[in-house]
Amino acid sequence: MNNHLLRGHAPITDAGWTLLDDEARERLRSALAARKLVDFEGPKGWEHSATNLGRTAAVKETPVDGLRAAQRRVLALVEVRAPFSVSRAELADGDRGADDVDLSELDEAAHRIATLENLAVFHGWSAAAIDGIAEASPHPSIALGDGHFEEYQRHVAKAQQLLLEAGVEGPYGLALGPAEYTGVVETAERGGYPLLDHLREIVSGPIVWAPGVHGAVLLSLRGGDFLFQSGQDLSIGYDHHDADTVQLYLEESFSFRVATPEAAVVLRA
Amino acid sequence: MGFDQYHEPPEELSAQTRTFARMCASLTEEAEAIGWYEQRISVEIDAEAVAIMHDAQGEEFKHFSMDLELLLRRTPKWREIAKGVLFQDGDIVEHGEAAEAVADSDTLVAPAVGGAAATSGSLGIGGMRGGGL
Numbered sequence: 001m002n003n004h005l006l007r008g009h010a011p012i013t014d015a016g017w018t019l020l021d022d023e024a025r026e027r028l029r030s031a032l033a034a035r036k037l038v039d040f041e042g043p044k045g046w047e048h049s050a051t052n053l054g055r056t057a058a059v060k061e062t063p064v065d066g067l068r069a070a071q072r073r074v075l076a077l078v079e080v081r082a083p084f085s086v087s088r089a090e091l092a093d094g095d096r097g098a099d100d101v102d103l104s105e106l107d108e109a110a111h112r113i114a115t116l117e118n119l120a121v122f123h124g125w126s127a128a129a130i131d132g133i134a135e136a137s138p139h140p141s142i143a144l145g146d147g148h149f150e151e152y153q154r155h156v157a158k159a160q161q162l163l164l165e166a167g168v169e170g171p172y173g174l175a176l177g178p179a180e181y182t183g184v185v186e187t188a189e190r191g192g193y194p195l196l197d198h199l200r201e202i203v204s205g206p207i208v209w210a211p212g213v214h215g216a217v218l219l220s221l222r223g224g225d226f227l228f229q230s231g232q233d234l235s236i237g238y239d240h241h242d243a244d245t246v247q248l249y250l251e252e253s254f255s256f257r258v259a260t261p262e263a264a265v266v267l268r269a
Numbered sequence: 270m271g272f273d274q275y276h277e278p279p280e281e282l283s284a285q286t287r288t289f290a291r292m293c294a295s296l297t298e299e300a301e302a303i304g305w306y307e308q309r310i311s312v313e314i315d316a317e318a319v320a321i322m323h324d325a326q327g328e329e330f331k332h333f334s335m336d337l338e339l340l341l342r343r344t345p346k347w348r349e350i351a352k353g354v355l356f357q358d359g360d361i362v363e364h365g366e367a368a369e370a371v372a373d374s375d376t377l378v379a380p381a382v383g384g385a386a387a388t389s390g391s392l393g394i395g396g397m398r399g400g401g402l
Binding site for chain 2: 005007021024025028029032033035036037038039040042043044045173196200205206207208209221228230232233234235236237
């Protein structure tokens with residue numbers, strides 16, 4: 001149940017909620033890079049607390065002799081919340097049909113929480129016991145070189161070669177940090193053929209703008225290698241309000257684990 | 270006039286359920302008409318006739334959409350699932366499974382304030398495998 005979001009208690013009309021949800025959805029979809037590249041399981045609901053790892057740890061002492069005990073190991077989901085506020089006057093204008101309602105704090109919150117999700121998946125989040133794809137990869141990282149975007153084609157081909165040599169089949173996807181993504185999109189080679197098209201031919205899968213990623217990561221999309229489990233999927237909840245503003249938040253719960261570390265290669269900035 | 274849209278004795282159904290059943294029947298008929306026009310257009314060689322059939326099929330698109338919208342407005346769980354599936358990029362089956370899971374985990378009770386928009390919470394984003402350039 002999503003009743004804990006307390007949306008029914010907010011001084012927001014149905015039209016206002018639709019406005020907020022649509023805006024959040026649009027902002028999040030463009031920035032949620034990890035979900036475009038890894039396996040997504042769920043959402044399993046707010047009550048879902050942990051991911052089954054299928055493993056146990058021995059319990060060394062038992063209070064009765066002649067027994068063996070083992071305790072199940074699980075990966076606890078992490079809850080993430082990004083607070084933001086919305087002006088009640090702006091929401092009222094939206095109800096009147098204004099199409100330029102100021103939702104800048106929502107936009108910033110959406111970017112923050114999407115960046116956090118990408119960071120956790122690609123670079124890990126030790127405080128939340130999440131190992132990231134980049135840190136888990138056993139392959140040597142490949143240096144992209146500062147600003148040498150024309151060399152990216154060669155670097156990505158090398159990364160793909162490493163995956164093939166490790167027996168990791170495609171299709172592959174490429175997560176690019178914001179600076180790298182901009183460089184790729186803007187770079188055309190001498191013949192005028194865009195670098196992006198060259199990369200697309202090598203990768204054979206999506207090339208994704210990934211805020212929070214440092215450098216780039218090439219990974220297999222064959223499935224079963226990188227596992228994102230959603231408890232509560234991204235939702236907007238209500239915190240409190242006063243005469244002028246409504247305090248809301250974006251929230252989700254998730255876990256992430258790497259099942260096949262060799263299925264990704266890091267291209268470092 | 271037939272009463273085929275009722276699967277149970279009509280006198281035992283509420284007026285609300287009878288309306289729901291009529292709209293479901295209407296939705297089916299509109300979908301059938303869309304399919305029929307598609308077939309006719311594919312074989313018709315008279316350009317003038319094709320233009321008229323395209324126009325007529327457009328009407329059926331509108332009718333189908335209006336029927337569907339009314340049914341979704343009156344069926345919160347259906348609406349919730351549809352929100353997670355319709356007009357989304359990516360894998361349709363994955364979106365469907367995710368939307369169903371969300372709908373099953375939500376309890377769409379009448380809220381103290383606001384309507385359906387106030388009670389649903391998930392943005393229905395789910396997995397987006399394959400998205401990007």
